[in-house]
Amino acid sequence: MYKLYLELLVTFFKIGLFTIGGGYAMIPLIQQEIVRHGWLTFKETIDIIAISEMTPGPFAINAATFVGVKTGGIPGATFATVGVVLPSFIIVTLVAKYSARFKDQPLLQYALYGLRPAVIGLIASSAFLIARATFFMTPSGSVCIFADIRNVLKMVNWRAVLIFVVAIIASLKYKIHPILLIVLSGVLGVILYSV
Template sequence: MIWLELFLTFLKIGAFTFGGGYAMLPLIQSEVERHGWLTQAEVVDFIAVSESTPGPLAINMATFIGIRTGGIFGAVCATFGVVLPSFVVILIVAKFYEKFRKSRVVDGVMFGLRPAVIGLIGAAFLSVGMTVFFPNGLKSAVFSNAGLWTSLGIFTAGAVLAFRKVHPIVIIAVSAVMGIAAGYAMEL
């Protein structure tokens, strides 16, 4: 039964990842590929869609994957599964917050989780980056591909714009022009 499978899969994802949606990406990717719900390229597409829609990344991913594999009820099951662990933890923390607020053990656990969260976000970055920039693997022919150089140019321009005091509308307009030019360049 796909609905139970969606719920349990996303319950596991929600329960065993800390640090938000980006930290969940490696686990989401491995689970949906293992179940055969999405390919690696489709996961990257779903990340782009999830980022461009309002709401948290993990919830959007769960909803999109759930609706694609199990319809409306699949979306509800996947979304409820990914949200339930955090909801329960927040309820427990709220109940005992005053008692453990100054606990050295709790501080130590939270401090120890930071490197794990950074590692998970780094793994997501590498996984998505490899899929986007090197879909056929890392080969020397990749460096002669216009798409890689166009993407690096867009990234460089975006980094320059991000660290300078530029109005957001200008950033959006310049990004749109670069994206359109990149699309035409890749067709050549």
């Protein structure tokens, strides 16, 4: 069991250390690591994203805690959560201590300019993976990667598309508060999927 705790700590430390941009930028690495270790399936990681967005707190901490509890109980949750938080704690402490000395350095500014598009790419990658898993399912329920054009319409999850369109319109046109939108989407999901 101690091996599992150490593995959770090291894995989530790596996730916390190497994902610049936090939150959504972490999704590809979190997903890859969780599935690679066999802690959760691809579909379960998509569910974690939804659960983490509905619960208070940062996504990475919620995901780490969830995976930790599922694989190693409360001690597993503790090790995974400490692992994902520790790199940020160390880095923010060092930046706070030395930021005044290096803030005007051109190389630091250039590095930050280089990180911005990479973070956008990671977030876009996450959005693509989540959309693909949400909107396109094969009849067996596994995620569709590439589909024959003739069968695409058969594999579209039209209920998910409807909820997505309603959420976009409610958000952009009617400026519905995100919390209310999450609750309404959950209610709409219960109605549409129970029919």
